[in-house]
Every structure is written in C-alpha cells, then in structure tokens.
C-alpha cells in the first residue's frame with residue numbers, strides 16, 4: 001500500500017482540531033439478537049466524557065454491534081443506550097443517528113467515491129452555510145495533513161490517506177462521541193504505528209469521548225485509557241492496559257495479551273506442582289486441575305547448574321531479544337522464551353532456566 005505525495009508523516013499541526021463537548025455514553029444491560037444469533041448478552045458499560053475506550057476481542061464477539069448501537073444504526077433487542085444519561089434507544093423516543101452528535105469511522109472508511117475529498121468531509125456539515133462548511137472541512141483536512149488533496153477523489157488516495165479523510169469527516173462536526181471500527185486494520189505495519197500515534201493525539205485534542213474497536217491488544221494498549229475485553233457477546237474484563245496485562249482475570253484474558261507456555265497440574269495445599277516448580281493457586285479448590293501460565297519474557301536463561309535443567313533447542317534473532325525454545329527436564333514440549341542470549345550459548349547447549357514464581361499466572365483448568 002504505497003503512500004502518495006502527502007507522505008505518511010504529513011499530518012497537520014497538532015492543536016488545530018476543533019474541540020468537542022464530550023458526552024457520557026452508557027450501555028445498560030444491552031442484549032442484541034439477530035435471529036438465532038445472540039450478538040450481545042447483558043452488556044453494561046459506562047464511558048466517561050472524554051474517555052478513550054477500546055473494545056477488544058476476537059472476530060464475532062460483538063464489538064461492532066456495540067458500536068452500531070451507540071451510533072443508532074442498530075436498535076437493541078433489550079436494554080438501554082444512554083447519551084448524557086438520556087435513553088436514546090427507547091422505541092418510543094428513539095434518537096436517529098444524525099441527531100445523536102456521534103461521529104463514525106467505518107472499517108472500510110465508507111468514503112463516497114463520486115464525491116471529492118472536500119465534499120466527503122462537507123457531507124457531515126450539511127447544517128452549516130456553504131462557506132462555513134467549506135472552511136470547517138478544509139481545517140479538518142489540514143489537521144490530518146490532506147488540505148492539498150481536497151479536490152482529489154477517494155480512488156486517487158492511498159489506504160492511509162483514505163483513513164485520514166474518514167477521520168477528518170468524522171471530527172469535522174465536532175461530535176461529542178467518536179466511534180471507530182478497526183480504524184488501523186487496513187494499514188500496513190510501517191504506516192500503522194504513525195497513524196495510531198497521530199490518531200491518539202487527535203482524539204485527545206478533540207476531547208471527544210471515543211470508542212475504538214480492535215482485535216489487536218497493542219492497538220488497544222497504545223491508544224485507550226481503558227480496555228473492554230469481550231468474548232462471545234459478553235464483557236469479560238474492563239481495566240487499563242496495564243491492569244489487564246498484569247492481572248488478567250481469566251485464562252482467556254491472559255492468552256489474549258501474551259503467548260504463554262501452559263502447563264496443567266492438580267492443586268494440593270494451595271499450590272500446583274509442575275515440571276517448572278510449585279506455584280501458588282489462590283482461590284482454586286483442593287484437588288482441582290489448574291493451569292500455570294509462563295510468559296516468555298519472564299523466563300531467565302542462566303548458566304548450566306543453576307535452577308532448572310534445560311537444553312536450548314531453537315533460537316531466532318528478533319532484534320532486541322531472541323526467541324528461544326528450551327526443553328526443560330520433565331516437560332514434553334518446548335518452553336517459549338524471549339530473552340537476550342549471550343554469545344557463548346548455542347543451540348544444543350545445556351543451560352539453567354529460572355522462572356520467578358511470582359511471575360507465573362495460575363487459573364482453574366475449567367476456565368478455558
């Protein structure tokens with residue numbers, strides 16, 4: 001996906017996006033069914049004015065449906081959607097999308113192909129006098145660094161530029177709530193980091209309450225104040241990126257944020273025995289099976305003779321650290337490790353492996 005003349009670093013000057021009056025957004029016990037499919041089940045969530053929240057989860061878990069309910073393009077089967085505390089989803093007093101003060105960036109950007117970039121952005125400003133709408137559109141385009149492409153058409157733009165036009169169109173009317181559906185998923189990796197950081201700056205500048213749908217934990221951690229982790233139509237955990245990463249509430253949440261080596265064992269005297277050691281299993285009943293989860297970057301490679309006996313069976317250079325495969329006595333699969341490796345150790349060598357016990361997460365095996 002090549003970038004064209006405006007370049008991928010060409011966003012406009014920070015601080016020039018118009019500020020919005022952020023709105024509080026709430027979902028109260030929302031359920032959404034499509035025929036036999038229950039896309040959302042009893043979802044409740046409050047988003048504070050100006051907060052940036054990421055809806056994170058695998059494909060089909062209901063993220064887009066929640067976004068569409070907030071926008072008003074979908075009506076809930078049960079429960080309420082609240083804007084500034086006011087029920088906007090009641091069938092008798094339903095507020096249509098165009099009257100909600102909500103901006104939407106669609107996954108495929110949904111630009112109108114027959115309209116110029118300028119007219120795409122002006123589309124959301126139909127209430128303004130033509131000269132004022134034009135000035136507002138150009139200012140929004142300037143903020144995303146695309147004023148010079150105002151008279152181009154969407155097919156003439158790269159993917160990254162189209163994303164910026166979609167963003168300019170969404171912020172131009174200064175919405176109190178901004179909803180973005182997988183805004184970075186169509187961008188290549190090189191472009192993605194810049195766009196993500198610029199978008200984060202832009203969201204903060206507008207002050208709008210923002211919800212971003214993503215399946216990428218890194219997107220969520222980099223951009224959001226709070227992450228809402230979803231699974232099969234339900235919210236499984238809400239917290240900051242650090243909280244979800246450090247204290248995942250379930251095996252599902254832990255797996256979502258990290259590649260783990262998992263090892264099962266039975267709980268006795270409050271701990272689980274594994275080939276890697278004995279780890280505390282708080283809250284898991286005696287005799288139950290538990291899963292101990294070892295994170296790759298928490299394992300330390302030490303000289304042979306210290307801690308666990310292991311053998312290095314694979315090594316891939318990744319830049320700052322190596323990705324290592326280590327066989328540990330008593331365990332039939334390779335332990336996945338991310339660590340810098342000293343030049344003296346080679347594949348095939350015997351090594352020592354240290355796994356700090358307070359870094360190991362333990363969950364009930366039934367929790368999968």
Ligand SMILES: Nc1ncnc2c1ncn2[C@@H]1O[C@H](COP(=O)(O)OP(=O)(O)OP(=O)(O)O)[C@@H](O)[C@H]1O
Pocket residue numbers: 034037038039057058059060061062063064065066215
């Ligand atoms: N209009 C619809 N009619 C029928 N089923 C639907 C409709 N919209 C969504 N669904 C179903 O509801 C479930 C949740 O879909 P949704 O698009 O909200 O998930 P998602 O988490 O956003 O997934 P993705 O990341 O793939 O977009 C899925 O099983 C989907 O097939």
